[in-house]
Amino acid sequence: xxxxxxxxxVATGTTMLLVGWLASWGRTPDPTEAHWSTxxxxxxxxxxxxxxxxxxxxxxxxxxLVLMAFEMEMMFxxxxxxxxxxxGGRALVEMxxxxxxxxxxxxxxxxxxxxxxx
Amino acid sequence: MAVMDRLRRVAATAxxxxxxxxxxxxxxxLADLRADAxxxxxxxxxxxxxLVVAGHVPAAAVAALxxxxxxxxxxxxxxxxxxxxxxxxxxxxxxxxxxxxxxELVRVHAAVVTGQRHDSxxxxxxNPVDWQGIGPHGQGGEGMMGGxxxxxxxxxxxxxxxDGLALDRLALVVxxxxxxxxxxxxxxxxxxxxxxxxxxxRTVPPDPHAPTPPPTPVDSGLVALAELLALVGLGxxxxxxxxxxxxxxxxxxxxxxxxxxxxxxxxxxxxxxxxDRLDLPGVAPDxxxxxxxxxxxxxxxxxxxxxxxxxxxxTDEVAAQLVGMExxxxxxxxxxxxxxxxxxxxxxxxxx
Amino acid sequence: xxxxLAAPHPVLGAVVVLGVLLVGTxxxxxxxxxxxxxxxxxxxxxxxxxxxxxxxxxxxLVRPQPATERPDWGxxxxxxAAYVGMAAMAVSVLPLGTDWAVADVRTGIVVLGSxxxxxxxxxxLHGWAPNSPLSLVGAYRFVxxxxxxxxxxxxxxxxxALPAESMSLGxxxxxxxxxxxxxxxxxxxxxxxxxxxxxxxxxxPLDMADGTDLATGTVxxxxxxxxxxWEFGRRAMLTAYALATAVVFLAGPAGPVLPGWAxxxxxTVAVAVVLVWCGHRLGRIxxxxxxxxxxxxxxxxxxxxxxxxxxxxxx
Numbered sequence: 001x002x003x004x005x006x007x008x009x010v011a012t013g014t015t016m017l018l019v020g021w022l023a024s025w026g027r028t029p030d031p032t033e034a035h036w037s038t039x040x041x042x043x044x045x046x047x048x049x050x051x052x053x054x055x056x057x058x059x060x061x062x063x064x065l066v067l068m069a070f071e072m073e074m075m076f077x078x079x080x081x082x083x084x085x086x087x088g089g090r091a092l093v094e095m096x097x098x099x100x101x102x103x104x105x106x107x108x109x110x111x112x113x114x115x116x117x118x
Numbered sequence: 119m120a121v122m123d124r125l126r127r128v129a130a131t132a133x134x135x136x137x138x139x140x141x142x143x144x145x146x147x148l149a150d151l152r153a154d155a156x157x158x159x160x161x162x163x164x165x166x167x168x169l170v171v172a173g174h175v176p177a178a179a180v181a182a183l184x185x186x187x188x189x190x191x192x193x194x195x196x197x198x199x200x201x202x203x204x205x206x207x208x209x210x211x212x213x214x215x216x217x218x219x220x221x222e223l224v225r226v227h228a229a230v231v232t233g234q235r236h237d238s239x240x241x242x243x244x245n246p247v248d249w250q251g252i253g254p255h256g257q258g259g260e261g262m263m264g265g266x267x268x269x270x271x272x273x274x275x276x277x278x279x280x281d282g283l284a285l286d287r288l289a290l291v292v293x294x295x296x297x298x299x300x301x302x303x304x305x306x307x308x309x310x311x312x313x314x315x316x317x318x319x320r321t322v323p324p325d326p327h328a329p330t331p332p333p334t335p336v337d338s339g340l341v342a343l344a345e346l347l348a349l350v351g352l353g354x355x356x357x358x359x360x361x362x363x364x365x366x367x368x369x370x371x372x373x374x375x376x377x378x379x380x381x382x383x384x385x386x387x388x389x390x391x392x393x394d395r396l397d398l399p400g401v402a403p404d405x406x407x408x409x410x411x412x413x414x415x416x417x418x419x420x421x422x423x424x425x426x427x428x429x430x431x432x433t434d435e436v437a438a439q440l441v442g443m444e445x446x447x448x449x450x451x452x453x454x455x456x457x458x459x460x461x462x463x464x465x466x467x468x469x470x
Numbered sequence: 471x472x473x474x475l476a477a478p479h480p481v482l483g484a485v486v487v488l489g490v491l492l493v494g495t496x497x498x499x500x501x502x503x504x505x506x507x508x509x510x511x512x513x514x515x516x517x518x519x520x521x522x523x524x525x526x527x528x529x530x531l532v533r534p535q536p537a538t539e540r541p542d543w544g545x546x547x548x549x550x551a552a553y554v555g556m557a558a559m560a561v562s563v564l565p566l567g568t569d570w571a572v573a574d575v576r577t578g579i580v581v582l583g584s585x586x587x588x589x590x591x592x593x594x595l596h597g598w599a600p601n602s603p604l605s606l607v608g609a610y611r612f613v614x615x616x617x618x619x620x621x622x623x624x625x626x627x628x629x630x631a632l633p634a635e636s637m638s639l640g641x642x643x644x645x646x647x648x649x650x651x652x653x654x655x656x657x658x659x660x661x662x663x664x665x666x667x668x669x670x671x672x673x674x675p676l677d678m679a680d681g682t683d684l685a686t687g688t689v690x691x692x693x694x695x696x697x698x699x700w701e702f703g704r705r706a707m708l709t710a711y712a713l714a715t716a717v718v719f720l721a722g723p724a725g726p727v728l729p730g731w732a733x734x735x736x737x738t739v740a741v742a743v744v745l746v747w748c749g750h751r752l753g754r755i756x757x758x759x760x761x762x763x764x765x766x767x768x769x770x771x772x773x774x775x776x777x778x779x780x781x782x783x784x785x
């Protein structure tokens with residue numbers, strides 16, 4: 001089993017190294033050495049007034065919180081899936097109740113307009 | 119290096135990656151480029167090898183043109199269609215005519231790729247403002263927003279935000295040569311996150327003594343449709359629309375065939391059905407109806423009816439409607455107003 | 471068959487994974503060019519359709535990567551590397567032939583899920599790194615989409631694990647050979663998973679990060695080999711998800727006469743061509759509509775899918 005994960009790591013790592021090499025090919029290490037007027041961000045002709053990096057107002061923040069609840073629940077679902085057939089109909093009902101409870105969160109999110117940008 | 123030389127020779131035969139800087143009245147050139155398989159029209163100048171300048175570029179937009187020119191990665195070249203490179207402050211540019219454009223582009227592209235041509239940047243080599251950031255990434259100073267890297271501040275929260283939240287507002291002016299916006303349109307936005315909080319819209323007007331352009335030989339509605347299709351990622355269908363736009367004796371069946379392919383819930387409407395409705399005089403409120411109008415007009419001119427010029431819209435009224443939209447929605451909304459905005463650039467409408 | 475998979479030496483495995491991604495990307499690129507020319511009705515010059523993408527790649531290789539004013543170089547290089555790396559991670563746990571995978575991980579679907587989440591991070595970093603407004607908007611827009619499609623993919627993969635009684639992808643294939651293919655006994659799963667495939671590989675109607683409406687978003691400031699690396703990533707990811715679709719819903723290597731890997735290749739290419747075709751005929755959906763549909767239509771559908779799959783597994 002550990003050997004299997006070693007194979008995953010080797011394959012992922014090799015690929016990352018090769019693609020990283022391709023992506024860094026021909027980059028100027030120091031942006032300040034580049035001709036300045038060529039370094040302005042693509043805005044169609046104007047210089048930006050401020051840096052692009054900023055504390056971004058992510059409108060989907062409430063959605064991210066509801067997702068978090070589901071992600072927690074996912075941890076229970078993996079073992080549940082493995083023993084599902086063994087346990088039988090009771091497992092189906094139990095997970096149904098669990099998901100129904102979590103769905104209330106989605107309903108609340110939707111009612112509060114958490115899925116809209118306005 | 120032999121490998122690089124071989125690569126260059128193959129690259130010289132690739133479709134010409136073109137960034138198009140559009141002045142006033144350049145629809146015909148844009149349709150030519152979109153329709154031709156030897157050319158790839160790019161959405162960002164960073165993806166181009168050649169910059170094409172088409173139409174009338176007013177003196178007020180020449181500085182912006184220089185910045186876009188410099189954003190095309192070096193080595194680069196510029197081709198000016200039916201214009202004077204010296205007037206545009208691009209002395210190294212090649213001048214050509216619309217008829218000879220694509221052949222010229224193929225030649226210039228090969229010269230650039232094989233290292234025989236490189237137009238120098240026209241902007242300043244050094245930042246006019248000294249590096250003032252603290253730390254190698256300007257991350258120093260007080261908290262995350264402390265540095266003033268490049269004399270350019272970090273975005274700061276407005277005193278009163280639209281949502282009453284103290285999050286940063288990104289103040290930007292985009293255009294007049296941003297390929298995703300209608301030509302000669304400048305949008306000054308205050309962005310909070312990806313929502314337009316404040317919008318000011320202006321078109322760069324033609325120079326006072328500019329020669330009146332001849333009537334455009336292409337169907338402007340279909341050119342606008344091609345641009346809209348490209349914006350929702352349907353580049354292949356956009357070439358079809360562009361080809362149809364420049365066919366002088368369009369058949370009404372061809373227009374109907376194009377409409378059948380795009381006017382379906384899973385076609386172009388997947389991108390436009392959900393846009394906000396607009397309340398503007400002389401403009402269809404429904405976004406999908408706006409491009410259906412272009413197809414209807416192309417169909418009616420194909421059977422010989424007179425072409426109805428679009429009514430200009432007041433840019434401040436359009437700007438008011440964009441407030442609160444997400445960036446992508448705003449871009450698509452402006453694309454559906456392309457004919458009206460082109461009309462108001464020449465003859466501005468007064469807000470009602 | 472038991473679902474136990476043999477594995478080659480890890481180094482050989484890495485070569486195989488890279489080979490799968492490269493060949494898959496070549497096929498996706500070719501299919502994309504042919505479909506694009508068919509949709510554009512450019513005439514039937516097949517040779518031109520086949521040659522054009524390779525010339526574009528040559529062009530990318532000889533173009534430079536320009537600097538922006540103050541980029542984050544490290545992340546700008548890491549992002550495409552990590553994105554392709556996650557495609558490689560997904561491929562490494564998928565069966566690539568009858569009784570054979572690069573890594574027989576018993577928790578295969580968990581690895582698939584992790585690859586997806588980390589790929590989301592890579593896309594976000596790619597938009598963050600250049601310090602450019604349009605790229606940044608693309609990055610955040612993608613995160614909104616990512617938070618919406620994540621649950622779909624999890625539920626679909628868990629549903630596939632029910633009849634297999636295991637999280638191993640080898641067992642999932644074996645259970646489809648013992649019973650019916652998942653595309654039949656879990657009918658909602660395939661369309662839901664195709665939504666995930668298009669979203670995570672930034673393709674067509676669900677390409678929220680690199681849309682042309684943002685002047686190509688996260689990739690707007692890239693050129694040359696760096697851009698090539700990113701575009702390779704998108705197609706490698708499409709390949710990985712087409713492969714995963716073939717394994718999870720179409721019983722992967724199962725089929726008569728031909729060897730297992732050949733059947734897997736045929737099914738994967740078929741799925742990839744469908745995805746590419748969608749990209750040329752379906753307009754890009756707005757982000758708000760995407761999020762709304764994902765949470766109010768697709769998420770309930772995925773619950774229903776789980777219920778159907780559960781009942782079918784017990785029957």
